Amino acid sequence: MRSWWHTSLYSVSLLIMLFVRSCWLVCVEVPSDTEALHGTNMKLTCISCMKREEVNTDTMVEWTYVSNDGKEISIYEYNGEPREVKGPYQGRLLWNGSKDLQDVSITIVNVTLNDSGLYRCTIKRYFNYEMHRPSVTDVKEVQLTVHEDEMIYCYRKILKSEEAVQENATDYLAIPSGNKENHSTVPVEE
Structure with a gap:
């Protein structure tokens, strides 16, 4: 009887560990919030779930602001480490990405009305093969609207x-x- 109990307890423990481990591997691509209040911080969410074959890749990320005339202005990069780009957003952006680089979100600190507009998050993953380095690219966009007054x-x-x-x-x-x-x-x- 005791051996049955230990075997059952071991089996249940093993199943729980496998279930918990599989939960850690779950990635869900959720859209970013698109509205912010003037003077608050705004997280621009960019999640790009990796496929199993993309786990052994080098990941590069570029965040850009797209002006009304269609011109892309680079504002943030990740190439081994997060880095702000010199320009109008310098000193106002924080990295919110995850270690596994599936979440490559950033936060705009103290948003202003001028921050309204289109933001583009481009994730490029380079495969680590000996003979060649194919890549896969994923692009997410966030159309941000900043409101001046909380009542409005x-x-x-x-x-x-x-x-x-x-x-x-x-x-x-x-x-x-x-x-x-x-x-x-x-x-x-x-």
Whole structure:
């Protein structure tokens, strides 16, 4: 009986370890938040999950700001280590990337209205083969809108949620067949 107990406990422990280990390997690509309030910090999320064959690669990352006329301005790089690029964002960017370089996010400190616009995150992974170095590239974009006033920002959020509620509410309205000509709507009672 005791040996059965030890074998079962060992098996359960092994399964738990395998489950926990597999949980660590999970990567989920989530989109970045796209709205910020003037004067706050804003994380620009860029997650690029690696495929199994990409684990043994060298990763390079470039963050750029795309101006209204389409010109790309380099603002941050990662090539073995994170580095700010000299320019309008210098001193205002923080690296939020993970050690495994699947998350290569950055944070803009103290966002201003001028920070509104399109940001592009380009991840390039170079394979470490002896004869050649093929690569794979992944590009993510974040369209950032910076709001000046918290009240306006909150009002817009509330307005959007109310519009969504109204759209969903129309699914619960019914027009009785005898009243179709006068287009009056009557809520369905539960």
